[in-house]
Amino acid sequence: MSRIVDFHAHPVTDVFRKAMDQLGAVGVKLSSNSNGVYLGDKRFDPLMKELNRRKALAIIHPCRARLRPDNVITGKVAAIYEYPADTTRVVLNMIANQVMTRYPDIEFVVPHNGSFLPYMASRFSGVSGILASLGIMEQVDVRAELSKLYFDITGDPEPVQLDMLRMIADDSYIVYGSGFPHSPTKVIIKKKNHFDNNQKYNVIREKIYIENACNLCR
Numbered sequence: 107m108s109r110i111v112d113f114h115a116h117p118v119t120d121v122f123r124k125a126m127d128q129l130g131a132v133g134v135k136l137s138s139n140s141n142g143v144y145l146g147d148k149r150f151d152p153l154m155k156e157l158n159r160r161k162a163l164a165i166i167h168p169c170r171a172r173l174r175p176d177n178v179i180t181g182k183v184a185a186i187y188e189y190p191a192d193t194t195r196v197v198l199n200m201i202a203n204q205v206m207t208r209y210p211d212i213e214f215v216v217p218h219n220g221s222f223l224p225y226m227a228s229r230f231s232g233v234s235g236i237l238a239s240l241g242i243m244e245q246v247d248v249r250a251e252l253s254k255l256y257f258d259i260t261g262d263p264e265p266v267q268l269d270m271l272r273m274i275a276d277d278s279y280i281v282y283g284s285g286f287p288h289s290p291t292k293v294i295i296k297k298k299n300h301f302d303n304n305q306k307y308n309v310i311r312e313k314i315y316i317e318n319a320c321n322l323c324r
Contacts (some may be wrong), residue, residue, distance in 0.1 A: 110307055111240045112264050113227060116126035119146075122134070122156075122162075123295050126160060126162070126318070131160065132323055133134060133162045133163025133164055133165065133231075134157065134162060134163075134164055134165070135164075135165045135166075135167055135212070136164050136165070136166050136167070137166075137167060137169045138167065138168045138169055138192045138195070138196035139165060139169060139171065139172070139192065139196060141172060141244050143173070144195065144196050144199045144201065145166070145199065145200055145205070146196070146199035146200040146201075147199070147203075148201040148203075154205065154208070154209045155209070156183070157209065157212045158209040158210070158211045158212050159211075161211040161212075161213075162212055162213070163212075163213045163215070163322065163323065164212050164213065164214050165214075165215045165217070165264075165268070166193065166196060166197070166214060166215065166216055167217055168188070168189040168190070168191075168192035168193040168196070168217070168221075169189075169192060170184050170188050170189075170220075171188060171191070171192055171195070174188060177233070187324050189221075190218060190221035190222055191221070191222065191224075193216065193217060193218055193220075193221040193223075194221045194222040194226055195234055197216055197220075197224075197255070198226060198230055200214075200247060200251070200300075201230070201248055201251040201252065202234065202237075202243045202246060203232075203243075204238065204244070204246055204251065204306075205251075205253045206254040206255065207250075207251065207254075210254070211323055213256060213282075214254075214255050214256065215255075215256040215257070215258055215281065215322075216255050216256065216258070216282060217257075217258050217260050217261075218258070218260050218261045218267075219257065219258075219260070219261060219263055219267035219268055219270070219271045220257045220267075220270075220271045220274065220275065223252070223271075223273050223274060224267075224270035224271055224273055225270075227248060227249065227252060227274045229246050231248040231249065234246055234248055235292055249274075250319045252274055253274070253276070253279075254317070255275070255279065256276075256279045256280070256281055256322060257271055257279060257280050257281070258280070258281050258282065258283030259271075259280065259281075259282060259283055259301075259314065260283035260284065260285040260289075261285060261289075262297070263297070263301060264300060264301060264304060268280075277313055277314075278313060278318055278321070279318065280310070280313070280314050280318060281314060281318045281319050281322060282314050282315050282319070284298070
């Protein structure tokens with residue numbers, strides 16, 4: 107969508123309902139922002155209420171921020187920084203607006219090993235208390251909101267990101283993601299083979315590939 111619309115009045119609603127009611131879709135894929143308006147904004151509440159009513163799966167995916175610097179490399183090639191940043195930005199906004207608490211029956215999946223969230227979890231926990239005292243946001247339990255999210259291992263889980271993700275996410279909330287078709291097939295297979303052959307992950311590999319996904323989609 108290029109702009110925010112009335113979810114119940116817009117024709118896209120019919121497509122959404124047909125996909126779920128007639129075609130058996132179990133969920134949707136949501137962009138991090140729509141023309142600069144991020145998930146967590148109250149203008150998305152009608153959509154969230156509908157997804158919550160359906161106990162739907164909602165996979166989040168980043169897109170470019172509306173405003174970004176174009177005189178640095180990170181503003182030119184979104185995959186370097188903009189996509190991880192936008193993933194982090196939208197999840198922090200959802201946490202600040204207590205989306206996971208207000209809509210507890212939506213199963214959200216955050217991509218790319220949580221992007222910068224393993225670093226931001228502690229930082230935002232501290233800063234959010236200050237922001238709440240200034241009236242910028244309500245008091246929120248950042249860790250509790252994070253604990254309700256699923257994460258996929260799309261991108262580069264090894265040798266750093268997956269270990270960092272496991273510091274903020276329970277192993278039962280991590281699922282496999284390949285990044286196809288955005289990532290080339292050869293790259294995906296190479297990364298998967300590396301993950302399969304790393305004995306460090308033997309105890310969680312079946313969970314990530316099978317068990318957690320089955321629980322998520324039941």
